Amino acid sequence: MMRIVVIGILVLSSHLTAEGQIGVGVRTGVGLTTMTAVKSEPLKVVAKPGASVGLFGEFGLISTEALSVMFVTEVGFEQKGFRYKDADGDWVSFGVDYIQMPLVVKLAIGKKRLRGTLEIGAFAATPINAFARNSYGEKDRGTLKNLTRYDVGAILSGGLEFKLGPGALFTTIRLAQGFVDPYGKKLDGYQVNIAPSISLGYVARFGKGKAVETAQREVTAVQEEIAEVVKTAEAISEAVLEPESQSEQTNAQELKVVSGPGNAQAAAATSDFGALIQLNKRFDAIADPEVDTTTRTVNATEVLNQFIGPDAVVILLKSGVVVDYYSISEFLRYIELNHFKYKITDREVDASGLMSQIRVHRID
Amino acid sequence: MNKAVSTLMLLMLPALLHAQQLNLEEYEVKAFAEMALEKVNALSNNLTILCDKTETAEKKEATMMLALKLFIDDRQTVETSSLNSDEVKYERIGVYLNRLRTLPYKQVTVKWYDVQYVSKLKKGTDGKYYATITVFQEFTGFGPEGQILYRDHTQKNIDIVVDMQTTRIGDKEFESPTVKLGSIKVIQTK
Numbered sequence: 001m002m003r004i005v006v007i008g009i010l011v012l013s014s015h016l017t018a019e020g021q022i023g024v025g026v027r028t029g030v031g032l033t034t035m036t037a038v039k040s041e042p043l044k045v046v047a048k049p050g051a052s053v054g055l056f057g058e059f060g061l062i063s064t065e066a067l068s069v070m071f072v073t074e075v076g077f078e079q080k081g082f083r084y085k086d087a088d089g090d091w092v093s094f095g096v097d098y099i100q101m102p103l104v105v106k107l108a109i110g111k112k113r114l115r116g117t118l119e120i121g122a123f124a125a126t127p128i129n130a131f132a133r134n135s136y137g138e139k140d141r142g143t144l145k146n147l148t149r150y151d152v153g154a155i156l157s158g159g160l161e162f163k164l165g166p167g168a169l170f171t172t173i174r175l176a177q178g179f180v181d182p183y184g185k186k187l188d189g190y191q192v193n194i195a196p197s198i199s200l201g202y203v204a205r206f207g208k209g210k211a212v213e214t215a216q217r218e219v220t221a222v223q224e225e226i227a228e229v230v231k232t233a234e235a236i237s238e239a240v241l242e243p244e245s246q247s248e249q250t251n252a253q254e255l256k257v258v259s260g261p262g263n264a265q266a267a268a269a270t271s272d273f274g275a276l277i278q279l280n281k282r283f284d285a286i287a288d289p290e291v292d293t294t295t296r297t298v299n300a301t302e303v304l305n306q307f308i309g310p311d312a313v314v315i316l317l318k319s320g321v322v323v324d325y326y327s328i329s330e331f332l333r334y335i336e337l338n339h340f341k342y343k344i345t346d347r348e349v350d351a352s353g354l355m356s357q358i359r360v361h362r363i364d
Numbered sequence: 365m366n367k368a369v370s371t372l373m374l375l376m377l378p379a380l381l382h383a384q385q386l387n388l389e390e391y392e393v394k395a396f397a398e399m400a401l402e403k404v405n406a407l408s409n410n411l412t413i414l415c416d417k418t419e420t421a422e423k424k425e426a427t428m429m430l431a432l433k434l435f436i437d438d439r440q441t442v443e444t445s446s447l448n449s450d451e452v453k454y455e456r457i458g459v460y461l462n463r464l465r466t467l468p469y470k471q472v473t474v475k476w477y478d479v480q481y482v483s484k485l486k487k488g489t490d491g492k493y494y495a496t497i498t499v500f501q502e503f504t505g506f507g508p509e510g511q512i513l514y515r516d517h518t519q520k521n522i523d524i525v526v527d528m529q530t531t532r533i534g535d536k537e538f539e540s541p542t543v544k545l546g547s548i549k550v551i552q553t554k
Contacts, residue, residue: 321391340406
């Protein structure tokens with residue numbers, strides 16, 4: 001059975017590895033474990049502190065800017081147990097060490113360095129060591145044979161992770177609830193492990209996540225190149241659409257007919273394309289020291305009217321890397337005072353058609 | 365148990381402090397190095413406007429705001445020197461920029477030239493990236509008749525820092541590595 005589970009995990013892991021980012025990590029923690037009675041008079045038990053340590057692998061399932069979903073497999077060492085008062089009023093401590101294998105789905109939420117995490121899943125465990133010790137210090141190491149040879153249960157945890165180096169430093173608060181009575185029929189009733197713990201660890205992440213960043217950078221670089229092509233196209237279209245001869249006029253009309261009555265999507269794309277060209281022209285006019293102040297002011301006003309407000313966001317790029325942020329009003333001042341020529345790479349438009357954010361790159 | 369928790373927190377502390385370390389790829393370092401040069405050129409343009417007696421107060425105010433945004437914060441200092449004295453004075457960037465608007469000349473020109481790196485962007489022990497850009501400044505003060513009353517040439521070094529910065533625009537906050545200008549030091553005046 002165990003072999004089937006292991007093979008299943010390996011097969012699943014190899015498939016998931018192909019889909020996304022992978023990570024390897026280590027966690028260590030402390031907890032207070034106890035038992036809860038399910039079908040009996042509750043044992044008058046108190047929690048017993050225990051340590052845990054685990055190695056785990058993460059396999060990315062979904063990765064967006066604000067949300068990552070991962071499948072996590074782990075092999076760990078867990079100290080569980082409890083203490084209770086016997087009939088003579090003496091404290092007896094039961095300790096059980098488990099090898100535990102959690103399988104959880106992990107959500108990491110947030111797009112900054114600090115992200116919240118939520119894990120939900122199950123675990124399987126097998127005891128490898130057990131003891132009972134009374135308040136006189138007498139210890140019985142023969143209790144392992146009395147234990148059920150396995151435990152299964154559910155895991156729920158929440159925490160925080162901080163991006164650090166190639167991975168993240170994390171801390172989690174985890175609750176592991178067992179479903180199997182470790183003592184079977186050897187104690188009255190039916191008891192199960194419950195183990196809240198706090199962990200600290202580090203996960204190093206590799207693979208597609210970095211590749212995605214690189215790909216995004218390359219896409220941005222391509223967008224910058226496209227913007228360059230657009231600039232050239234502007235010059236060509238100006239030459240074509242302001243013909244001097246009759247034959248050139250006819251060619252221009254033919255060009256308009258070709259680009260005019262397309263389907264709705266093509267029309268929207270053409271409109272968007274035209275808006276970007278128009279906006280780039282206005283940026284050029286604002287940055288041009290040869291243009292008079294009135295014209296620059298008119299262009300600045302026209303640009304601002306296309307945004308949700310003066311606090312719309314302008315993200316400055318260099319070779320696809322985000323290097324600075326300005327509000328649109330600051331940005332217009334920046335290019336006007338410094339005569340820096342920038343072009344739009346892409347834009348975000350709200351429901352009313354106004355721009356809320358643009359990305360720009362320097363062209364001169 | 366309390367001891368265990370305290371120990372755990374102590375173990376976490378250096379790691380948390382370390383969490384602000386930047387790890388820039390080569391292409392990112394190059395991009396920030398280019399942006400640093402753009403910011404130095406922007407500062408040069410801003411100084412020209414602030415000194416220009418023909419510019420309006422409104423334009424100078426807007427220029428001041430943009431110039432201050434180029435720096436890490438308003439605690440950065442600028443060293444100034446004069447051919448008339450061996451003393452090198454320094455003042456906060458805001459005070460310096462404001463003083464340029466009120467220099468006792470009929471007209472002032474400040475030109476920066478030969479802007480170049482003297483040390484390239486490199487990671488420091490604190491996880492930030494540092495560089496130094498040197499500029500040569502020609503400062504000229506003109507009298508009422510347009511005659512030159514004072515002129516000097518000063519080499520200045522500008523500290524460059526790339527660090528995680530939180531930029532607030534409206535109700536949005538962006539946290540990302542950003543290149544900023546630091547203090548400006550006088551190397552020589554002649």
